[in-house]
Each structure stands twice: as C-alpha cells, then as structure tokens.
Amino acid sequence: MNKICLIAMLLLANAAQAERIKDIASIAGVRSNQLVGYGLVTGLDKSGDKTKFTGQSLRSMMGKLGLTLPPDTDPKSKNVALVSVHADLPAFAKPGQKIDVTVSSIGDAKSLRGGSLLMSPLRGADGNVYAVAQGNLVVGGLSASGQDGSKITVNNPLVGRVPNGATVERIVPSSFDQSADLVFNLNSSDFTTAQRMADSINKALGAETAQAVDATSVSVRAPVNPNQRVGFASVIENLELAPDDAPAKVIVNSRTGTVIINSKVRVQPAAVSHGSLTVTISENPQVSQPNPLSGGSTVVTPQSNVSVNEDKNHMFVFNPGVSLDEIVQAVNGVGAGPSDLVAILEALKSAGALRAELIVI
8 A cells, every 4th residue: 555655645746746748848839029110109198209200201101191291390299209119920920910019109298198000011021011000008107296396107108009909911931830840948948958858749740750869849840731730739738847957047037135045056175164244333413512701602513423333143064965955055054145045155165065056137
C-alpha cells in the first residue's frame, strides 16, 4: 500500500511539472503584426488641440469630403484633437473581422474623454492599409481645472481605446501552409527543453518526426494538406513535457532595490560579515541674551551634536551548496535590507562563492 501511494505521489508531482507545448512555444510564422495610423477625434468639450497642424489636418479632411475652406481661414476648433492610432493585427485575421485600437493624443489636447474617432486607415510596415478604424473612445482618465489654476488629473485622459473599433481590410500572408515542416520556437531558449520537446513529439507520433534544430527551434514533419496540417498542429500543441529549470541567476534592479533569486542558485563555503554605520547630526541653537542696559544685542549661537552608531551584526557562514531558503534566512538574520543584500551578493560573486549569473538591470 505504501509503494502504491509513493508511486501515485510521484506521478502527481511529474504531472504538476508538465506543461503543454502551446504554453512554452509558438509556431514560426504565426504572429501578430503592428498597425499604425493617425486621425482626428471630434466631439470634445473644449479640450482639444490649439496647434496649427491640427487645423491643417482638419482642412485636408474637409477637402477630401468636398468642402473647401478659404485660404486665410484657420479652423481653430477646440473640440478636435489630432491622435495616433495603433493596433495589433492577429495572425490569420480575415477581412471584415473587428480588432481593438488604442488612440493617443499627439498635440496639446487636455482630454480625449467623450470624443469620437473619425475614419482612420491603419498601415503596416510595408505601407499598405490593413484595417480602418472608427468609433467612440473609452477613456479611463479624467482631468478638471479651476479658474485659480488648480488642477486634478486621474489616470491618463489623453489615451483611450475603441473596442472592436477597426475593421480588417487585407489578409497578411502566412507561411503556415507553405513550408514542408512546422517549426516550433521556444519562448525561452534552452537546449535541454528543445531536446525534450523533440523526444515528446517522436514518442507520440513516431520516430524521426521531430528534431531539435538548436536551443530555440524544433522542426516537425507535417502533412502537406492544409486541412490535415491544422489538426496535426493541434495534436502537437497539446502534448506535454517537463521543461528544464532555468540556469542559476540573480536579478538585481538597482533602481527599486528588487532582488530575484531563482531556486538553482548555490553558494560555496564563505564567511560574511555585514554592518552599517549610522551618523546622526542634530542642531540645537543656543540664544545668548545680553544683560540689561549693556547695549548688546541678542545672538543665536549654533550648537551641533554629532553621534555615530555602528550596528554590531555577527558574522555568518554559508555551508557548501546552500539553498535559496538558507540564503534568505541568513541574510534576514543579520537584518540586511535590499540594498545590503545587493552588496553581499556582489561581494560573493567577486569572491567566486556565488554559483550564479549576477544580472543588474
């Protein structure tokens, strides 16, 4: 009975570590594409642009609609703002489908709240129009000001979204059904994980079906028929494997004091002593009052008190191959803060006792 329970626990542990291929890799060529354009947002409550190029854009749009303004007329419309429009075009998007767009102010508008985006073409990197955006903005921020100059701003009123605000007009060619093989690219490069992926596919679909090309790519022989290829890709995406652990790394954010240590970090035998020196300076001015009828004046004499306090932290020792928990407990035991921990890790790395890559971002 005990053996059965032990085997069941091991199987559950392995299942918990297994991940689907679709969660750790993507198919080469199946990707989204960035689209960008610019347009005009109208209907603002006197919170639009005051710049000249907004008036030029408004004049150009009116000219395309058949309305010609006199040359000496400057359309200073406070309810219009010039904006940039960008969106991500998903893979295999077809004409007529809807995608979300993000709208950002370009000029000096105060808020885009309550505005409507006029028809704006969205172009890809090749210059072609792949979608057209239009619709009412959803703005999460707001801004209010008083006549005395006081102002309050909540979130960002100069950026909004138009849900399903763009209609796809053109298909982006894909290499999914044009190559003889399907290539799966790992999200994080690792030779061991790539080999395990190839082994998992070969075990499920037959020997020599997949081969690891490098630390990122695994090439899989796929059917030529597009209909069969879709089902084939679905089967591969749902196969499970246990990715290898990431290499030992210590990530230090020098700006925020954040320190991340993964479970593979080990420390060789080392003795560490870390203390902090605190210098306190306090000012206690003294007032010197002259005697009556002496003709003197009151004088303030500065008096400074300087004290030095050094924390008496004890030395602690790292045993061979200590784990992450032991490192954290040892550092916390001497009361070291995030900045102190960074100094200790850098010193251990310089001494050759830290078996990990130290990355400062």
